[in-house]
Amino acid sequence: MTTTQAEIRPELVVDFDIYDPAVTMPVDRMQEKAAALAEIGPIVWSTSHGGHWLVTAYEQVHEILRDPEGFSSHPNNLVDAGQGKFLPIELDPPEHTSYRQALQPLFSPTRMRALEPRIREIVTELIGSFQHTGRIEFVEQFAHELPTQVFLALMGWPLADAALFTEATEIALNGRPGDTQEQAAQSRTQAAYEMFGYFMKVIAERRAAMAAGEAAAEDVTNAIINTEITDSAGVQRAMTDDELARMFFLLLIAGLHTTQGSLGWMMLHLSQNTAERDKLIEDPAAVPAAVEEILRFEAAIAMGRRATRDVTVGEVTVKEGDQLLLLLCAANRDEAEFEEPGALDVERTPNRHLSFGSGPHRCIGSHLARLMLKIAAEEIHQRIPDYRLDPEDPPVVLPSQVRGFNRMTLLFTPVTTT
Numbered sequence: 001m002t003t004t005q006a007e008i009r010p011e012l013v014v015d016f017d018i019y020d021p022a023v024t025m026p027v028d029r030m031q032e033k034a035a036a037l038a039e040i041g042p043i044v045w046s047t048s049h050g051g052h053w054l055v056t057a058y059e060q061v062h063e064i065l066r067d068p069e070g071f072s073s074h075p076n077n078l079v080d081a082g083q084g085k086f087l088p089i090e091l092d093p094p095e096h097t098s099y100r101q102a103l104q105p106l107f108s109p110t111r112m113r114a115l116e117p118r119i120r121e122i123v124t125e126l127i128g129s130f131q132h133t134g135r136i137e138f139v140e141q142f143a144h145e146l147p148t149q150v151f152l153a154l155m156g157w158p159l160a161d162a163a164l165f166t167e168a169t170e171i172a173l174n175g176r177p178g179d180t181q182e183q184a185a186q187s188r189t190q191a192a193y194e195m196f197g198y199f200m201k202v203i204a205e206r207r208a209a210m211a212a213g214e215a216a217a218e219d220v221t222n223a224i225i226n227t228e229i230t231d232s233a234g235v236q237r238a239m240t241d242d243e244l245a246r247m248f249f250l251l252l253i254a255g256l257h258t259t260q261g262s263l264g265w266m267m268l269h270l271s272q273n274t275a276e277r278d279k280l281i282e283d284p285a286a287v288p289a290a291v292e293e294i295l296r297f298e299a300a301i302a303m304g305r306r307a308t309r310d311v312t313v314g315e316v317t318v319k320e321g322d323q324l325l326l327l328l329c330a331a332n333r334d335e336a337e338f339e340e341p342g343a344l345d346v347e348r349t350p351n352r353h354l355s356f357g358s359g360p361h362r363c364i365g366s367h368l369a370r371l372m373l374k375i376a377a378e379e380i381h382q383r384i385p386d387y388r389l390d391p392e393d394p395p396v397v398l399p400s401q402v403r404g405f406n407r408m409t410l411l412f413t414p415v416t417t418t
């Protein structure tokens, strides 16, 4: 039997809903709300989405992430859209291990480092396209474009389909704007199935080309199609089309929105902490540590877990089958782990933030994400360093388990080239 609200001490019960537009609109109040939850305790009970636990403390979040036996990764999403599991993120070890091993080498630090010149070219082109204007909508013109161009090239998927990918992943994460909770679940399922259909076609075309002996593209898509996994029955085999489609869609969601969000948070917080920003402008070598601090300061992800047995978290008994949501944004500002957690300190060390997760599901794309953030930060702070928010057009944050921006208008001194 799972926990019912009646069994919980009333002071631990809150009505917080991570998808509630009131959390982020008209201004983002997520950190404020997360801090208020953390003030109550390391774990509290939310009445939303049928009731679930919210874990706020660094120690407990870290422990849960590293205990896949006690806490299953399925479902990772609070809203059950009935679309089945995303691979590998919703599988538990030992089943998860083989799928992860298939992916991990394709996103290794060495492979990602080789992308640096191309990423810098894209960043330079993007900034070059707007630096003379003095005003940009940063999400559309940069934060969305950069990971999209990098990721689609890596996968070998057509840039012409970028708009389709964007729409489908946005709906899969958040539903359609204005949806009720039930409508959002339906919209999500529909978007997921449309994308599964799209990827089924990609897989069929790739397999047909390989069977016809055509020279295979050396992209991540073909590498994954040609990789073998050992399934739960111990059989070594290629992935089925269904498994591949579920993995490709997860990669698309994981690769695009997270990086887009972090680029937005970087601009927001550095424009509001100009003394910290000056350090990056004066010394590009300060960028890598600053990227880690931006990731810590605004962890965009809140992942779900489900208890597989009765277990104590903090001083609370969580029952088998209970759903949990791990608030990385609260854990990353836990003063038991970080000195002055509410201050943005681009030289912070040590900085053991949890923004890429921890344990068996730790982010596979962290090297790629860090590289994109680093190059973007280096080039932006050399070329349009005095950016600031447009007071006439304040940023719009989307409430979600992957929290990011809908829009963010920035002003800066235009750069004229002769």
Ligand code: HEM
Pocket (backbone or CB within 6 Å): 065, 073, 076, 087, 088, 089, 090, 100, 103, 107, 250, 251, 254, 255, 256, 258, 259, 262, 300, 301, 303, 304, 354, 355, 356, 357, 358, 360, 361, 362, 363, 364, 365, 366, 368, 369
């Ligand atoms: C700043 C950008 C990013 C952030 C903050 C981020 C964050 C995360 C987090 C917190 C997890 C763990 C989820 C969990 O434990 O339930 C994760 C997993 C994952 N991420 Fe990322 N991510 C980012 C970029 C990327 C990129 C660019 C890719 C694409 C290659 C990617 C691919 C993945 C995959 C495949 C997983 C699942 C790993 C597994 O289940 O074993 N991520 N990410």
